[in-house]
Amino acid sequence: MISKKEISNKEVVQEVYRLINENSHLNAFLTLNEESSIKKAQDLDNNPSDYSLAGIPIAQKDLFCTKGLRTTCGSKILDNFIPPYSATVIENLENADCISIGKTNMDEFAMGSSNETSYFGNVHNPWGDKLVPGGSSGGSASAVAAGIVPAASGTDTGGSIRQPASLCGITGIKPTYGRVSRWGMIAFASSLDQAGPMARTVEDCAMLLNEMCSHDLKDTTSLDENIPNFEENLNQSLNGKKIGVVKDLDLSSLDNSVLKVYEDSLKEYVSLGAELVDISLPNLSLSVPTYYVVAPAECSSNLSRFDGVKFGRRSENPKDLEELYVQTRSEGFGDEVKRRILIGSYVLSAGYYDAYYKKAQQVRRLIKKDFDDAFSNVDVIMTPTTRGPAFEMGSKGSDPIQMYLEDLFTISANLAGLPAMSLPNGSIDNKPIGLQIIGNFLEESTILNFGHMYQTKTNWHMHTPEGLKQ
Amino acid sequence: MDKKTVTTISYLSRLKLDAEKEEKITNDLKNIIEFVDQLEEVNTSDIEPLTNPLEKTAKTRADKVTANNLKEELLEIAPSSNEDYFLVPRVVE
Numbered sequence: 001m002i003s004k005k006e007i008s009n010k011e012v013v014q015e016v017y018r019l020i021n022e023n024s025h026l027n028a029f030l031t032l033n034e035e036s037s038i039k040k041a042q043d044l045d046n047n048p049s050d051y052s053l054a055g056i057p058i059a060q061k062d063l064f065c066t067k068g069l070r071t072t073c074g075s076k077i078l079d080n081f082i083p084p085y086s087a088t089v090i091e092n093l094e095n096a097d098c099i100s101i102g103k104t105n106m107d108e109f110a111m112g113s114s115n116e117t118s119y120f121g122n123v124h125n126p127w128g129d130k131l132v133p134g135g136s137s138g139g140s141a142s143a144v145a146a147g148i149v150p151a152a153s154g155t156d157t158g159g160s161i162r163q164p165a166s167l168c169g170i171t172g173i174k175p176t177y178g179r180v181s182r183w184g185m186i187a188f189a190s191s192l193d194q195a196g197p198m199a200r201t202v203e204d205c206a207m208l209l210n211e212m213c214s215h216d217l218k219d220t221t222s223l224d225e226n227i228p229n230f231e232e233n234l235n236q237s238l239n240g241k242k243i244g245v246v247k248d249l250d251l252s253s254l255d256n257s258v259l260k261v262y263e264d265s266l267k268e269y270v271s272l273g274a275e276l277v278d279i280s281l282p283n284l285s286l287s288v289p290t291y292y293v294v295a296p297a298e299c300s301s302n303l304s305r306f307d308g309v310k311f312g313r314r315s316e317n318p319k320d321l322e323e324l325y326v327q328t329r330s331e332g333f334g335d336e337v338k339r340r341i342l343i344g345s346y347v348l349s350a351g352y353y354d355a356y357y358k359k360a361q362q363v364r365r366l367i368k369k370d371f372d373d374a375f376s377n378v379d380v381i382m383t384p385t386t387r388g389p390a391f392e393m394g395s396k397g398s399d400p401i402q403m404y405l406e407d408l409f410t411i412s413a414n415l416a417g418l419p420a421m422s423l424p425n426g427s428i429d430n431k432p433i434g435l436q437i438i439g440n441f442l443e444e445s446t447i448l449n450f451g452h453m454y455q456t457k458t459n460w461h462m463h464t465p466e467g468l469k470q
Numbered sequence: 471m472d473k474k475t476v477t478t479i480s481y482l483s484r485l486k487l488d489a490e491k492e493e494k495i496t497n498d499l500k501n502i503i504e505f506v507d508q509l510e511e512v513n514t515s516d517i518e519p520l521t522n523p524l525e526k527t528a529k530t531r532a533d534k535v536t537a538n539n540l541k542e543e544l545l546e547i548a549p550s551s552n553e554d555y556f557l558v559p560r561v562v563e
Contacts, residue, residue, distance in 0.1 A: 417523025
């Protein structure tokens, strides 16, 4: 429509801001970038661009530093932080001429699975007002699901792209660790964090991923590997391809309706020509406890930078430097962030380091080895993304472990550094749910191919919530 | 995980817990540690720890200046600064 001049880039962007206002009850956005966005749209109207994302409005998770635009990471401690530089991911997307519409709400420092830990209040799931959107990239998922933007950026440390994608009925991919630069991403757990796209379709995710990936000298864990065109293999036949079905996955806690959705998807893949192969991941059940040692340890170290000295909020009138640190951090962090910092300090402290941190890293190797063995025989591994569809706010009670188990199926891909995606594959009580496809190291193209072929046969990804303000 | 341990790790973390939340947080931490204690039962003798999924050592680059000096921009966003330094309460009397 834009190239035919039926609608201008500026009109598209203005429409996005109208939709954001109409749907402000979703609380999906924390900061809008209206003036710059309209200016960029006008520039693109005057000088049309050939770049792949020209004029496409994209919502950016508030975990990415954006030059000159407030970046809070969902935390009070950064509620006044305006970065003097942009994350590499943001630069890559903007260099492809997308329009960064604004910053999306999220769990504080990405620590949460329901968006209930954001300092700026819950994000609402467009599929039901009392429903959580998942987390931590809940604002991004909600904005895409509500049709406000066609795509958004997210980050995933233990499931933070895939779980909200599942709960909001959209598609999201966490790439291989190292595919996307972490420079300018506010660090939570550096050996697990990875950014990726969230959109309605696999095809759109592939288009965004093409721009997000790069080899970045500013991130020492950025991979210097060939980056394929992720759109190229989407339509490859699945004939004879092998899907690993994890036979020791404990599905007993799942509702029958959740199991049926999962099994129906596997049948759909068989009809597409793929073959189901039983595989074993014997240490999979240890992934959540392993994660809750490794991630808090890395978080306690990463979050030591928030001390009220160089940027962000500082407490008022501290009597000395020590009190400045303690008060700034105690006032600035929420309860979940404090819990994880404390756990991290505990497992890293003298006398406990070997028993917890070293032990967890050893189990992490066992989990990775399970995947290495499995991938010698299959092309992808499939599981449900989540244990069920979106739950109601407050329903997990005050026991943090109940919330941690929300990421049961997603965490292992982060521990092993593997690419994984979630795509909508069914509906339970009119609430969407997702299928997880895990790929081998650097095999994003393979999981995108599996995802896209499913979306050529089904239309779950086109379902939208009723009663949206349009 | 008891009150004394929580006091120690709070100090290490430079966090002060609200008195009314201390009991709940202590209890949460106790449950989380009990939950991760299941790792104890796994046989990991002769297993090398995995610190990073890439298992590559950090790459080094040529010692050349590649970033612009953002001194002014960085001092500007600091809670308190003068022309050259971040300012904090006096440390030495």
